[in-house]
Amino acid sequence: MATQTKPILHGYFRSSCSWRVRIGKSCVEYDQLPVNLIKDGGQQLTEEYKALNPMQQVPTVEIDGITLSQSLAVIQYIDETRPGPRLLPADPKARAQVRMISDLIASGIQPLQNLYVIQKIGAEKMQWSQHFIDRGFQALEPILKQTAGKYCVGDEISMADICLVPQVYNAERFKVDVGKYPTIKQLNEALLEIEAFQVSHPSRQPDTPDDLRA
Amino acid sequence: MATQTKPILHGYFRSSCSWRVRIGKSCVEYDQLPVNLIKDGGQQLTEEYKALNPMQQVPTVEIDGITLSQSLAVIQYIDETRPGPRLLPADPKARAQVRMISDLIASGIQPLQNLYVIQKIGAEKMQWSQHFIDRGFQALEPILKQTAGKYCVGDEISMADICLVPQVYNAERFKVDVGKYPTIKQLNEALLEIEAFQVSHPSRQPDTPDDLRA
CATH class of the missing domain: 3.40.30.10 (Glutaredoxin)
Structure with a gap:
């Protein structure tokens, strides 16, 4: 099959x-x-x-x-x-919040750091990326303050968490001070304790270069 | 309630x-x-x-x-x-295709013409927007050729159609030649025959300025 x-x-x-x-x-x-x-x-x-x-x-x-x-x-x-366990909660309102947070990241932040975009930006790519990540995190922080429990929406891992952690990793690559966003920082730290987030980390993949390998 | x-x-x-x-x-x-x-x-x-x-x-x-x-x-x-009628089909594969097309537009094309982005681009905003809409439509055209029936995915209206029509409207505003993309053009024309797409059109809203009103 x-x-x-x-x-x-x-x-x-x-x-x-x-x-x-x-x-x-x-x-x-x-x-x-x-x-x-x-x-x-x-x-x-x-x-x-x-x-x-x-x-x-x-x-x-x-x-x-x-x-x-x-x-x-x-x-x-x-x-x-x-x-x-489902990555989209059964409750329609919680599910909508998971999608809202996921799309805020996937449509509102990440696309502006896509390789083909920053290649077009050229020399300014670091400031450009910082600007849009900061803009997005300033919006995400108060939303997460309302929706978060142990994780982004309540106490269960969801698609929103799956979007958050790689976006924080990107923010760090572009030297954004994530400490300015205490809810984001804390959620990211809690999530990085979980095995699914650890084994999938960029530092542990088959194509990770040796100097970036954990 | x-x-x-x-x-x-x-x-x-x-x-x-x-x-x-x-x-x-x-x-x-x-x-x-x-x-x-x-x-x-x-x-x-x-x-x-x-x-x-x-x-x-x-x-x-x-x-x-x-x-x-x-x-x-x-x-x-x-x-x-x-x-x-559901805007996400019941079949999981068709549903995934609807989401893929929706996200290709909502994450891959539209964010690069967002007002706060093109304001940062400044004088080059027309060429910038054309470039990324053309890039996206070049990818969307072969995908839609495979998935489309009467509409974007098969013969039922879906979320993908809801994403397509406003993106084509944006493309026309930025003077992209939509005729280069025959499947996109034909789907857009078919969808604009439908009442839900007509009454919601930018030219017919409470805040539409008189000179843009249909």
């Missing part, structure tokens, strides 16, 4: 959207096929990869006979078709 | 994300409270509005006692809590 084949994850160790998918549900194991976004001018730009993902981005997941891109679409598909 | 109060939609006639929510489910009527993104330096920047939506964007929806931002979170909440 198609659903019993291991899904293939085309990703990159440091891509925050690839990391989201790797956190996903702990019951799902992938065959990881690294796509090096830097080497050879960017392996995502080959015609072969473009046929798989016309946006020429990572991640792409081949699963159950279909090819999916867009990390949140992948995460929700896996959440709906695999067993295990 | 809270669910019987009319939800309040804080939006702007020309915002593509506000338009997405207005298309939504035809059974839902909103009290529309316009937020003029240009007038008075931007009414979304007031402290009062910031308390409602810390990202200082439109749309914001007050519904069932909660305040939601992020258009796709709003659309899915309403889809899950109101009667009528």
Whole structure:
């Protein structure tokens, strides 16, 4: 049966959207096929990869006979078709809050640090990225203050947590002072204690360069 | 009962994300409270509005006692809590494709034309927006060629259609030649025949200026 084949994850160790998918549900194991976004001018730009993902981005997941891109679409598909604790809560209002926080990050913050965007920005890319991450975190902080329990929405791990941790990692790469956002900082620290967030970390992937390996 | 109060939609006639929510489910009527993104330096920047939506964007929806931002979170909440034909298909694979197309637009294209982004780009904003819309449409066209029936995914209206039409409207505002993308063009034309897309059009809102009114 198609659903019993291991899904293939085309990703990159440091891509925050690839990391989201790797956190996903702990019951799902992938065959990881690294796509090096830097080497050879960017392996995502080959015609072969473009046929798989016309946006020429990572991640792409081949699963159950279909090819999916867009990390949140992948995460929700896996959440709906695999067993295990749900990453979208059963209560419609809590579910809406999970999606609101996920999209605030996935549409409101991350796209502005995408490789093809900051390549176009050029020399200003550090200030540009800091500006938009700070802008987003200033909005996210008061929202999380209202919705958070142990994790982003209440006390259960959700898709919002899966979006938060890789975004904080990106913020640190771009030298944003995350200490200005105490709720974000605390949630990130709590989440990084969890195994699913640890084993999926950019410092521990098959394509992690030796000097960045934990 | 809270669910019987009319939800309040804080939006702007020309915002593509506000338009997405207005298309939504035809059974839902909103009290529309316009937020003029240009007038008075931007009414979304007031402290009062910031308390409602810390990202200082439109749309914001007050519904069932909660305040939601992020258009796709709003659309899915309403889809899950109101009667009528579902905007997310029942089949998990079709649902994943709807989300993939929606997110390709909502995370991969639209954020780069957000007002606060193009204000930072300044004089180059027209070329910048064209570049990223063309980049996105070049990816969307082959995907839609595979998924589309009468509409973006098969023959039923979905969230993907709700994302497509406002993005094509944006493309036309930024003078992108949509004729280069025959599948996108044809789907857009078919969708604009439908009443829900017509009554929600930017040219027919309470805050539409007289010279842009249809």
